[in-house]
Structure formats: structure tokens, C-alpha cells
Amino acid sequence: MSLPEVSVIIPMYREGPLISETIESILSQTFTDYEIILVDNNADPETRGFAEEFVKKHPDKIRLTKETTQGIASAKNKGFQESRGRFIVFHDGDDLSHSHRLATQHSFLERHPELTFIGSWHDLISHDNHLIKKNISETLPSFWAETEKIFNQHFQEAFLRPKTRPIKFPLISTCFLRREAVRAAGGHDERLNPRWFEENEFLLKVFDQGDAGVIPEALLSYRKHSPEGNRIMKDQMNWIRKTRHLNTFFNILKERYADRPGTEKLLNRLRSHFLRYTSQFFLQHKDGAPLGRIGLKRAIESSPADELSRKLLMKSYFPKALYPKLFWFDHWMTEPLPTEVNESFIRSLFA
Structure with missing residues (x-):
């Protein structure tokens, strides 16, 4: 059995029916040489039930694994351990990849061997799929924009090698990474469980491996949390x-x-x-x-x-x-x- 070209890793927690929309957005890709790894990070029964249905329908494409240590970092590390692809996508369980996303990013990285990963612009949608804003290119929220600015002013001092491109913190769900760069970075730091700051801490380690870029096109719809989603996040992290x-x-x-x-x-x-x-x-x-x-x-x-x-x-x-x-x-x-x-x-x- 040949290895997949791309592994899409999706942690699950309290996404409910939104996990189905996320999985469907990957199954609808024009690029088909991929696997989906669903990581049950103490997901509620509803979310896990939706995931199990997809595994039954697509056993050749989708695998379900379990990570009991609560946290995004642990869940993504588990997914990476289970993955087999040359390229890695860490995908949130409520975002939607546009149908040409994998094809566009795979082609771009194949043409640019000097890059460790590529991100993209994104669209912002509501929790019920209404478009809020298209083609967002700026780093959000402003806290990360300021952090990004500081690193760009001082990165020649802090990084192991000269960089030819500025540091950019794209949404992690938009990132398409080389497997060897993820491995060399050591994965996500589990001291940052259950959430917050783990994604950009990880990207900074990947930047140490080489330059990165951003495709100036929205390849993903980022979902704004519902009031219930905001409550869950606040309960986790006051x-x-x-x-x-x-x-x-x-x-x-x-x-x-x-x-x-x-x-x-x-x-x-x-x-x-x-x-x-x-x-x-x-x-x-x-x-x-x-x-x-x-x-x-x-x-x-x-x-x-x-x-x-x-x-x-x-x-x-x-x-x-x-x-x-x-x-x-x-x-x-x-x-x-x-x-x-x-x-x-x-x-x-x-x-």
C-alpha cells in the first residue's frame, strides 16, 4: 500500500455537527492523494459519533485515533505520530478548506523546495456559515500582529540562520508543512495544553528550519465561534x-x-x-x-x-x-x- 502524499490531522473535542462539514471539505478536494487522521481528544459523544460514521464510509481515507491528554498540542502530536504523508496539515475541527486548497499548496511547495511551509489568506464565516469577510491577509488578532512585528525587527538576532523572507503567523489551519520540518521542530510543546499560544510557538520552531511563505489567496474559511463555543473556551482558559x-x-x-x-x-x-x-x-x-x-x-x-x-x-x-x-x-x-x-x-x- 503506497503512502499518502498529504496527512490532514483534525483534533476533535466539542465540534458536534461542524466536524462533519470540516471532513466533507477535505473529502471534496480536487487533490486526492491524502489521508485524514481524526484525533479524539476526549470528544463528546455527538462529535465522536459523527466521526465514526465517516470512518465507516471512508475506511481507505479516514482513520480515528485517541489522545486522552487534554490539549491541542497533545492531540496534534498524536496525529503526527499516526500520520504517513510527506506533507502535513493541522486542521481545526470547525474550519472549511476550499476545494482546491490541497492542490494549490502542494503544487506551490513542490515548486519551492527552499520553503518549510506555506500558509494562505482566509475568509471569515459565522458559526452558521454566513460570510463575514473575504480574503483576510493580516495577522489576527492584534496581539499576534504585534508579536510578529517584534520578531521581524529582531529575527536576524534570534534565529539560527539568516532569513530571506519575513516571519508571518498565518492561521495554523491554512498551513501546509513539510513532514521533515515538523519532525525537526519537535512538534507542539505540551506545556501549552490545553490551548492558547501552542500554534505560534510551534511555527517559530518551524521558522528555525527554514523560510516560509503565504499564498495571497483565501484557501480556507475560518469559523467564528458560536456563543456556546466561546463559553467552552472561556471555561477552559479564563x-x-x-x-x-x-x-x-x-x-x-x-x-x-x-x-x-x-x-x-x-x-x-x-x-x-x-x-x-x-x-x-x-x-x-x-x-x-x-x-x-x-x-x-x-x-x-x-x-x-x-x-x-x-x-x-x-x-x-x-x-x-x-x-x-x-x-x-x-x-x-x-x-x-x-x-x-x-x-x-x-x-x-x-x-
């Missing part, structure tokens, strides 16, 4: 866990880059950016402004030229009635700050 997770992400980057010559500026800029980002969580609490100010002052210490942190620090002393408009949040967090979230906590972040 703002405190997200802050701790970002701290873990920073420590992973520090482990990787600290010993490379000239990376002090990169780490200082990232520290400042991450402190400014997390300080706004504290400012959204009515009793959190003092802690938010500590974070902003640390951001300025780490990168004195950071004008945005200076502006936010100044705004933090304005009357609280102005806060939602000043800091771009819609409402106050009404629950009190947990006792473990104190001055010691915020001073320990990104140290």
Missing part, C-alpha cells in the same frame, strides 16, 4: 489561566533564545509587549488598577521606547467612569480578584 499560559510561552521562548547572541532586545521587547497585554486584564477589574500599573511600569522598564505603555499608564489614573472607552473593553469584570492574584503574582510574570 483570563488568569491565559495570563499564566502566556508566562509559560515567554519562558519557553527565553529557554530557546536566551543563549543566542544578540537576543536581549528581542526578549525585552516581548516582555514589554506581554506585560502591556496582561495589564489590561487587571485594569478591567475595578480593584485591579494598582496591579495593572505595576505591569505597565515593568513594561516601560523593559522597553523604555514603548509609547503605548506610557499612554496606558497615564490613562490608568483617569476616573474609572472613562475606563471602558479608554481601554477598549466593554464591561467591568465584576468578580473580585482571586487572592493569589497580587503584587507578587504580577511581578513574577515574564521575569
